[in-house]
Amino acid sequence: MLSLAASAALLLPLLSGAPPAGADAPEADSLQRRFAAAAERHGVPGSVLLAVSYLQSRWDGHAGAPSVTGGYGPMHLTDAATALARSVPHHSADGEDARGDTARPARTGAGTAVPAPEELPARLRTLERASALSGIPAEELRTSAAANIEGGAALLAAAQREAGLPPSADPADWYGAVARYSGADDAATAAAYANDVFDVIRTGGDRVTDSGQRVVLAAAPAVAPRTEQVAALGLRAPARGPVECPVTVACEWIPAPYEEFGDGDYGNHDKADRPVSQSIDYIVVHDTEATWDVTLKLVQDPAYVSWQYSLRSSDGHVAQHLPLKDVGWHAGNWYVNAKSVGLEHEGFLTAPDSWYTEAMYRSSARLVRYLAKRYDIPLDRQHVIGHDNVPGTVASSIRGMHTDPGPYWDWAHYFRLLGRPLTPSAGPRAGVVTIRPEYGENRPVYTGCATAGEACAPHGSGAVRLHTGPDADAPLVKDVGLRPGGQDSTTGVDDTGARASTGQSYAVAERRGDWTAIWFLGQKAWFHDPRDRPAAVNARGLVLTAREGLAEVPVYGRAYPEASAYPAGVPVQAVSPLPYRLLAGQEYVVGHRTPGEYYYAPVFDSSNHRVVRGREEYYQIQFGHRIAFVKVADVRVSQG
Structure with a gap:
C-alpha cells in the first residue's frame, strides 16, 4: 500500500499543462494576483486557497462550463440542479446486457424503477452559499474566474469561523476548514481531502492553466497541519466493513445484494473465488450517468446490475459494493466481467464541456495502483481500459456496447497520476506509436452532446480522428461492426468507429509528411501527427x-x-x-x-x-x- 508521503511524491510533481488553442491571453500573472488578493481580503493563507483550488480544478476555469456534477470555476463552486435534470443512469438503456453472458437471459437495468434524486446535499450547493457570503451574484461566480476565487475564499473563511478558530496566517491552522470545504459528510473522506490539499502545499506547483495563466505555489515542506481539527467537525464515521482499499483513500462498505427471485432468476452479481479460480486482468473505468445518491440506490437494488466501486466527483470518496473475489455485472462482456474490476465514476459523458475533478482523478488513481499491485495487472491501456474499450461478445452485441467514459476523460493525466506517464520509448522510425495528443490543445469537433447533430461545446480531448487518407477532408474510416451497411463513421460523441484514444498503442502502417497511418479494424487509418504538435509518441511493443x-x-x-x-x-x-x-x-x-x-x-x-x-x-x-x-x-x- 502507498503511504501518504509516497503518494504525495508520486502525485504532485505533475503540475504541468498548456493553454488550449485559441484560448484568451490575459496578463500572464493576473490569476495569481486574483488568488493573492482574495486570500488577503478574507484572511485565508494564500497557499491554502491555491492548494484547495488545485485539488478541485488544477486552477482551470473551463471557460465557465460546469464539471460533471455542476461545479464551476477554479474553486469548483457547485450548482448541480442541471446535473440532476439530465440523470439517465448508466445501465438503464433498453436492450443493454451488462452481464454479457449469452448462455443465459440478458440482465439489463431497463425497466428498473429509477429512484428520484434526493434533495441536493450542501456539497452540491456551495455556489449559492458563496454568493450569500460574498455578495457576488451567482451568474458572476459561474462565469468570472476572479469572482469564483473570491467566493471560494469566502467559503473557506466561513468554515474557519464556524470551527471556532481565528483567521490564522499559519496554513497548519486551516486543516479543519479545508476538510469542511470538501463537503464530505464523513470524517474519513474530509480528512483524505484535507491531506491531499496539504500535500499540495508541502510540494508546491507551477502550471499554465487553460486560459494561458501561469500559477505558482511555492513549496512549504515543513507545514504540519493540525489534523485533530477534523474530530471537532461532527462528521459521521463511514461504514468501513470488509473494504479492500488503499489507506490513502476514504472508502466505505455499501454492499450490493446477492438475492434469489425464484424461477432461476437472481441478482445482482455472481459469487466467485478470484484470483484463485481466475486471474483478474482488467480494471474497467466507467462513468455513472447518474448522481451519487441515485447510483448508490441502484447498485443496492437486487434487480439492477453491479460493479465493485463507485467514486464521488466532489471529494473522491469511494464506496465498495462487492468483494473483489466476486464478479460484477458491468462491462457487457461476460469474459471481461469475469476477469475485471469495475470502477464507476460519478459523471455524465455527454454533458457539454464536462470535466472531472482532480480529487476524483487522484482517488481513482490511488485505487487503481492498489488493485494493479494486488493482482499484478499491468498499468497500461490494454489492461486499464474504459468501458468504451470493451468489445462486443458477438456481432449482434457490438452496437449495444457502451461508450463511457468518453473522449473527455483525460487519460494522459490519469496515467501521470498512476506513475506511468506516456513518454516515448523508441526512436522516430519506430514500428509502434502510442496515442497522446496534448489534451487541452486537442479539440476535435464532437456532435450530439445535448442535441443530435449539433456541435458540442469546444473541449480538450484525449482522442484523435482516423481518416481513410492523409487528409483532414478524407472520409473517416468505417466500422463494419457498428454499421454493417458500410456507412461512414461520424463525429458523434458516442461514435467510437474512427477514434483512437490516449494511451492506446498501434502498429504503424505508413508515415507521410504530417500524417501517420496505423492498422485499425482491418484497415489503414490516418491521423494528423505533425512534428511540432505530435498526436502520438513512438513506442516499443510486441506486434502480431x-x-x-x-x-x-x-x-x-x-x-x-x-x-x-x-x-x-x-x-x-x-x-x-x-x-x-x-x-x-x-x-x-x-x-x-x-x-x-x-x-x-x-x-x-x-x-x-x-x-x-x-x-x-x-x-x-x-x-x-x-x-x-x-x-x-x-x-x-x-x-x-
Missing part, C-alpha cells in the same frame, strides 16, 4: 500478424475455450468471430497471452459454478478503439 499461408485471421470479442474442453453438464459456448478480419500483412499490438476460459455461473447456488479452461490460447490485441482477441495458432509475434 497473420501466420504464413493465412490470408486473414478471425477476430473475437472473448477468449472462450474449444468445445472439447467443456465437461459434462456445462453447455459448450460458441467461439463466434466478430465481423472483422485481420488481413495478411497487417500488424497489431499485443496485450497479453491467455488460455481460453469460461466462467460457468448460471444459477444462484455458487457451489455449481465452474471455470472451464481450454488448451486453445489467445492473444489480446489493440484492434480498434476496443480490444479484441485472436488465436495464438493463427498468428506470429515479433518485436514492433
Whole structure:
C-alpha cells in the first residue's frame, strides 16, 4: 500500500499543462494576483486557497462550463440542479446486457424503477452559499474566474469561523476548514481531502492553466497541519466493513445484494473465488450517468446490475459494493466481467464541456495502483481500459456496447497520476506509436452532446480522428461492426468507429509528411501527427500478424475455450468471430497471452459454478478503439 508521503511524491510533481488553442491571453500573472488578493481580503493563507483550488480544478476555469456534477470555476463552486435534470443512469438503456453472458437471459437495468434524486446535499450547493457570503451574484461566480476565487475564499473563511478558530496566517491552522470545504459528510473522506490539499502545499506547483495563466505555489515542506481539527467537525464515521482499499483513500462498505427471485432468476452479481479460480486482468473505468445518491440506490437494488466501486466527483470518496473475489455485472462482456474490476465514476459523458475533478482523478488513481499491485495487472491501456474499450461478445452485441467514459476523460493525466506517464520509448522510425495528443490543445469537433447533430461545446480531448487518407477532408474510416451497411463513421460523441484514444498503442502502417497511418479494424487509418504538435509518441511493443499461408485471421470479442474442453453438464459456448478480419500483412499490438476460459455461473447456488479452461490460447490485441482477441495458432509475434 502507498503511504501518504509516497503518494504525495508520486502525485504532485505533475503540475504541468498548456493553454488550449485559441484560448484568451490575459496578463500572464493576473490569476495569481486574483488568488493573492482574495486570500488577503478574507484572511485565508494564500497557499491554502491555491492548494484547495488545485485539488478541485488544477486552477482551470473551463471557460465557465460546469464539471460533471455542476461545479464551476477554479474553486469548483457547485450548482448541480442541471446535473440532476439530465440523470439517465448508466445501465438503464433498453436492450443493454451488462452481464454479457449469452448462455443465459440478458440482465439489463431497463425497466428498473429509477429512484428520484434526493434533495441536493450542501456539497452540491456551495455556489449559492458563496454568493450569500460574498455578495457576488451567482451568474458572476459561474462565469468570472476572479469572482469564483473570491467566493471560494469566502467559503473557506466561513468554515474557519464556524470551527471556532481565528483567521490564522499559519496554513497548519486551516486543516479543519479545508476538510469542511470538501463537503464530505464523513470524517474519513474530509480528512483524505484535507491531506491531499496539504500535500499540495508541502510540494508546491507551477502550471499554465487553460486560459494561458501561469500559477505558482511555492513549496512549504515543513507545514504540519493540525489534523485533530477534523474530530471537532461532527462528521459521521463511514461504514468501513470488509473494504479492500488503499489507506490513502476514504472508502466505505455499501454492499450490493446477492438475492434469489425464484424461477432461476437472481441478482445482482455472481459469487466467485478470484484470483484463485481466475486471474483478474482488467480494471474497467466507467462513468455513472447518474448522481451519487441515485447510483448508490441502484447498485443496492437486487434487480439492477453491479460493479465493485463507485467514486464521488466532489471529494473522491469511494464506496465498495462487492468483494473483489466476486464478479460484477458491468462491462457487457461476460469474459471481461469475469476477469475485471469495475470502477464507476460519478459523471455524465455527454454533458457539454464536462470535466472531472482532480480529487476524483487522484482517488481513482490511488485505487487503481492498489488493485494493479494486488493482482499484478499491468498499468497500461490494454489492461486499464474504459468501458468504451470493451468489445462486443458477438456481432449482434457490438452496437449495444457502451461508450463511457468518453473522449473527455483525460487519460494522459490519469496515467501521470498512476506513475506511468506516456513518454516515448523508441526512436522516430519506430514500428509502434502510442496515442497522446496534448489534451487541452486537442479539440476535435464532437456532435450530439445535448442535441443530435449539433456541435458540442469546444473541449480538450484525449482522442484523435482516423481518416481513410492523409487528409483532414478524407472520409473517416468505417466500422463494419457498428454499421454493417458500410456507412461512414461520424463525429458523434458516442461514435467510437474512427477514434483512437490516449494511451492506446498501434502498429504503424505508413508515415507521410504530417500524417501517420496505423492498422485499425482491418484497415489503414490516418491521423494528423505533425512534428511540432505530435498526436502520438513512438513506442516499443510486441506486434502480431497473420501466420504464413493465412490470408486473414478471425477476430473475437472473448477468449472462450474449444468445445472439447467443456465437461459434462456445462453447455459448450460458441467461439463466434466478430465481423472483422485481420488481413495478411497487417500488424497489431499485443496485450497479453491467455488460455481460453469460461466462467460457468448460471444459477444462484455458487457451489455449481465452474471455470472451464481450454488448451486453445489467445492473444489480446489493440484492434480498434476496443480490444479484441485472436488465436495464438493463427498468428506470429515479433518485436514492433
